[in-house]
Amino acid sequence: MRKLVFFTLLIFRFFAYAQDNSDCLSCHDDKTAKGTRNGKTISIYMDEKKLKGSVHAKNKCIDCHVDLKDAEFPHDENPKRAQCATCHDEAFKLYSAGLHGRAKAKGDPLAPGCGDCHGNHEILKKKDPRSLTFPLKVPYLCGRCHKEGTPVQLQRNIPQDHIFENYSESIHGEGLLKKGLTVSATCASCHTAHLVLPHTDSRSSIARKNIAATCTQCHMGIENVHRKIIQGQLWEKEAHVLPACVDCHQPHKARKVFYDQGMADADCMKCHANTALISSKDGHSLYVDFAQVKDSRHAKIACSQCHSAVNPSKLRPCETITKNVDCASCHAAVGEEYKLSTHGKLFAKNDENAPICSECHGTHHVLGKRDPRSPIFATSIPKLCAQCHRPGQAAAKRIKNKKDDIISEYKESIHGKGLLKSGLTVTAKCTDCHTAHRELPSSDPLSSVNPKNMAATCGICHSGIEEKFLKSVHSPDVTKTDKKLPGCNDCHSSHTISRTDGDNFKLGVMSSCGNCHEEIAKTYFDTYHGKVSQLGSSKTAKCYDCHGAHDILPPSNPDSRLSRQNVIKTCQHCHPGATKMFAGYLTHATHHDPQKYPWLFWVFWGMTGLLVGTFIIAGAHTLLWLPRSFQWKKKLKEIEEREAREELEAEQSESQEKNENGKEK
């Protein structure tokens, strides 16, 4: 008996210990087997094949249904659910902290448990295409609850709508569902699989401060692409001021603008479409012509992207806005340039005349520079700058040493005519030389029109000239001197640039050279070339005809136009028959320098001596003659009168004779 008891115990023990799956299947293998749960009749059939094909093939039923371990047969009507946490404690911990877990703990009937997503006995590895959690299936899995019309979407506070639909149309959804890219982001990639939390929870993977980290799991190095805005590191440092990924790339509706309720443009326009709306502070109009926004470059930018710091939880979400629009939050690089400019510096000093972005670009109707309606369209630029830089206007008054009417001058210049009369939009306008955002006075070494940078600035359009110039004597690279070297503007001027083939330029450039080369210019004007030029001849050799213009080199340089090798060729440009002897003509000769030009000096003074001598002798002769000449004139007159008298007398006597003769007859 003891033996029997022991055996029985042993068997029981064996049973109890090695409570086998077959023991469970003895009941649960029956397809018609029914049980009740929570008062409902349910099938208690368990397909062994499924279990054998699942990841849990080697597990025993009681490994999961731990409460049935050692249980009597048939066990309780209401056994506990399978305990995944026994093995998957990490995942379960996350799940429990998450939205789903907490809801479940609260007994929310809509809250999903492990099995809702992973299945029950048929659980497969997520790499298995048949698995419920296979990436391609994840959207459908989540979509079971998170799509339109489901109880979850209807009864629970889910801020997003059309999640599944939007996702499937997004770049991620398209990649995953249409293109079969299993690496494409699924719901779980962003929301995580188990710790699903709302974005308002700071621990959430989609919380504002974590978004960048979440997205960069896949989009590695994306900060390099967004360098303009975040400069490679600002996302980490200043996540609170910078736009998060989802500010521009909508979470589900990628490629479509999307904004939270209350932050959408339509919400703003509820008030701002009213033309009578004014600021309670200073009474300026707060009306926004939304059609203009839609017509602008910012058509796809939402109001709240520029007017940041709105709070959708407020009745007036814009109530929390305290700062003016900062364009630099997107246009960061431009903003940095602006800060360096005179405009920006004045703005930093709170100068009331300092131009800000909107003064040139407009506010809601921001148009691209290629739009002819835009105030920054090429042909409109001079007018735009003139608003302040015209004589009498703010900037013209501030820049005291500039009295010239630069705008009118520009209009008459080759650039101005090209732009405004010929409509050549590629012609240099204010912004091409002064830059659009970093304009500085020419005295500033950073200025694009500083003498040091001038050649490079002009060289942007005048390709090749800069290279020539930098090799010439006028280049600071070549001539090291304390004296001022000429830049482009010293010969071409800055705002009155004219055609170089026009007479005005050709004649004017001589005095330009003469500004520095005073003596040598004077001697030039003593020669035939100089004199004819002074009379207005543009054909006669000018400084640049012999010396070159941008490529001026000292005659000692073999490459110079005036070097021994080249000078004859240079003369031959105008004098085809020029020879070596011809080239000996002194183009800068003066008769005032006995050391340098003794021949000219002495010939000049010889000729002058001859002239003065002749005039002294002839003049003295003439002056001495003058009084005698008066006397002689008198004498001649006397003689004349006397002769006339005599003649008259003779005539009279003749006629008397005739008369007497007649009487006699």
Place this chain on the structure above:
Amino acid sequence: MAGKPKLQFQRFTRIQRLLHILMIVSFISLALTGMTLKFAYTSWAYFLSHLLGGYQTAGYIHRFAAVIMISVFTIHIIDVVRLKRRMFQSWKALILGPDSMLFNRKDWDDLKASLKWFVGKGERPEYGRWTYWEKFDYFAVFWGIFVIGSTGATLWFPEFFTRFIPGWVLNVATIIHSDEALLATGFIFTVHFFNTHLRPEKFPMDIVIFTGRIPLEEFKLDRPAEYKALVESGQLEKFLVEPYQPIVIRTIKIFGWTALSLGLFIVVFIIYAMIFAYR
């Protein structure tokens, strides 16, 4: 005899008068255009240059006038040869005779006598066909044409001339050309003008060079030596001609006034440039 105009003495031949007119035209043209270049730095030169049609046209006028003047000179030389054949028979008579253009003993005596007369120590000398100052004027033109003409040619054709002469000679030529021209214009428009036209007994002008004829009485008093010689040789009758019609005289006077005015005008400009704008 009453009403019939008095005969006048023919002093210049038709060709001589024509050459002098051409000389005036070319000389004034050369002076005007040349001065614009010499005084290019003055505003009047700039104005004048443009008035004449611009520096280029002024240049053409200058060269064209130069050709005329050289032609005048050449024709004169030919005419002198013809004159020798017709009037003097031999070179000796032409050169050494009393009517020679060359300086001779009488000129020296006349000069001394003139200076005495000027200072009141003698009577007016009995001048002959050509006075010493006329001869001076005549040879000044010879000298001028040679000096200005030769330097002008090198400046006109520099490429040709620099085959034989170095380039710097052109610079020297420029100075000579220009200063000699200054001397010539200055001399003609002041000294020659005074000696011939502006001195009181001829004031305002002596048109003998245009008409070629001079009233006999005036001739008798002005050139007593020549008159006497002609009377003695009995050849005076040969040179007596009828005076021109008043219309001809008027035309000549208009031309004379124009030339005279232009000359004085140039002198004023030169003086202005030399005093106020010289450099």
